[in-house]
Amino acid sequence: DLTRERSKKPPSQFGSKRSSERDCRVCGKSSWRQLQDLCRLAKTSCPALGISRKNLYIFEVDYLCNYKKVRDQEYYLVKWRGYPDSENTWEPRRNLRCAGILKQFHRDLERELFRRSGRRPRARPPRHLDAALVDFLVQKARQRKALQRWERELNAKRAHKGRISVENEVDLNGPPWDFTYINEYKVGEGITLSQVAIGCECKHCLESPANGCCPGVSLHKFAYNAQGQVRLQAGQPIYECNARCRCSSDCPNRVVQRGISYNLCIFRTADGRGWGVRTLEKIRCHSFVMEYVGEIITSEEAERRGQIYDRQGTTYLFDLDYVEDVYTVDAAHFGNVSHFVNHSCNPNLQVYNVFVDNLDERLPRIAFFATRTIWAGEELTFDYNMQVDPVDVESTHMDSNFGLAGLAGSPRKRVRIKCKCGTDSCRKYLF
Incomplete structure (x- = not known):
């Protein structure tokens, strides 16, 4: 999701523009996108990475942090990919070309407002968001980025179709x-x-x-x-x-x-x-x-x-x-x-x-x-406590607590663990 050409120039502490890509040196385990971010931070063109003078100042939205409405104009606090939080900027909606991120931001906002009030949120969000709501939206955005990275890692490691x-x-x-x-x-x-x-x-x-x-x-x-x-x-x-x-x-x-x-x-x-x-x-x-x-x-x-x-x-x-x-x-x-x-x-x-x-x-x-x-x-x-028909051959079965429900069960000393499966045939306890 790309935004408009950012109106402000990158901060000066990132160095002056270099004429030669040979001066661009980065650590060895950086991803393609990280290398592109480093080029933009250093204001350095790099044809090999697809960074030219034309797109050098085209920046990508990492996620949205906040929302406000001034008169009839909507503004969003933008976290830019590759830049620290100190470089976040308020941008009018008309400047953002990130429909997916905008939609996800408002979906998170509506769900949290509904969770707080128990009522269906208004068609339009409030003009200003309180600090607790902003903190939740930032945490949710960061969590989603972390889950996306994890998803990529899982698929990179899988050896199956x-x-x-x-x-x-x-x-x-x-x-x-x-x-x-x-x-x-x-x-x-x-x-x-x-x-x-x-x-x-x-x-x-x-x-x-x-x-x-x-x-x-x-x-x-x-x-x-x-x-x-x-x-x-x-x-x-x-x-x-x-x-x-x-x-x-x-x-x-x-x-x-x-x-x-x-x-x-x-x-x-x-x-x-x-x-x-x-x-x-x-x-x-x-x-x-x-x-x-x-x-x-x-x-x-x-x-x-x-x-x-x-x-x-x-x-x-x-x-x-x-x-x-x-x-x-x-x-x-x-x-x-x-x-x-x-x-x-x-x-x-x-x-x-x-x-x-x-x-x-x-x-x-x-x-x-x-x-x-x-x-x-x-x-x-x-079934963690799977049983097979006694006429069948002896089979593998679960002999301990399994899952992420926060329950404990010794592999040799079973305890009564409440079941949360919710089925009509629920035994009420795992063991």
């Missing part, structure tokens, strides 16, 4: 400061993943599986149909083709390993459950949605961390107890979108154990599949 968006229209909470996005397990100290030694020789793994393909070798059923939907009962393991198989990457028995394919949104819930995840597009019943990833640690380490998490008020421990309770996945500080998925007593996701390149049954990959058709805009949930 599905994009990630971030939204918070509820409070002023910004990105979690101690969370790192990863795409696969982060193996802890003293743990070794044993790589698979053989692969299948199938020409077409679904239509003509040789010796039962990879599932058949392990005496299990083929997991998917031609559309990639799981057809096994919950609790039965999924064996996908691996790196040593002759089939291609589009093999129908390679679903989980291809990663998240749906566009998802991490959003702030309005009912005190912290962050949540919703889908931005329709998800078919029995389709793969995402994996639960994090640090793989021993059960002893999980016990130690669990006691710390209890004191902090949250934990993200997921026991890998498919055959024995030896390892745990901790997604507190390293994880993917599943880190933000909330609990429900009537969930739309089901957990399956998946084996690909590592066949150690103590270290399955944890995959979420849709239990029904999930429509665009619907929140994704799973």
Whole structure:
């Protein structure tokens, strides 16, 4: 969103105009836009960065800080991108060509006025804003910029097709400061993943599986149909083709390993459950949605961390107890979108154990599949205290508090935690 050519010249302390771009030196880890800002600050043209004499004094609005109306003229206090707050200027509306930022500013203003009064705000904003309201608008604008940066970071790190968006229209909470996005397990100290030694020789793994393909070798059923939907009962393991198989990457028995394919949104819930995840597009019943990833640690380490998490008020421990309770996945500080998925007593996701390149049954990959058709805009949930039919094979289940609702639960000593899912079948407590 570009504004008019700014009427005042940049402050003189930024130096005189330089004739040669060779004099322009900046630190090594600056983004393209930061480099452009530095050129404008130094009043230096740089053809390589697209900064010429014609656009040298064209400035971009970072966000709007304040509003006032003098007679019939509307003015906005502008925070200019690349300039400190001390260089903010009041600009008449006619000079601003940033329709999106203007619209968002008035939307934030109307929501805060409604929150204060409980009544629908007037069609026109007040002529002057009080200090508390201005402070809120500035914090909201800064929060939105921080969430946009976080969204770009998440998408830069993701190794899957599905994009990630971030939204918070509820409070002023910004990105979690101690969370790192990863795409696969982060193996802890003293743990070794044993790589698979053989692969299948199938020409077409679904239509003509040789010796039962990879599932058949392990005496299990083929997991998917031609559309990639799981057809096994919950609790039965999924064996996908691996790196040593002759089939291609589009093999129908390679679903989980291809990663998240749906566009998802991490959003702030309005009912005190912290962050949540919703889908931005329709998800078919029995389709793969995402994996639960994090640090793989021993059960002893999980016990130690669990006691710390209890004191902090949250934990993200997921026991890998498919055959024995030896390892745990901790997604507190390293994880993917599943880190933000909330609990429900009537969930739309089901957990399956998946084996690909590592066949150690103590270290399955944890995959979420849709239990029904999930429509665009619907929140994704799973049951933290998942139980499977006793006739099924023993399955992975959640054995600790999960989510950002500020609740604590020891990974080994369960406490009664109130459930906030709000479904008709709510059990009232997580455990």
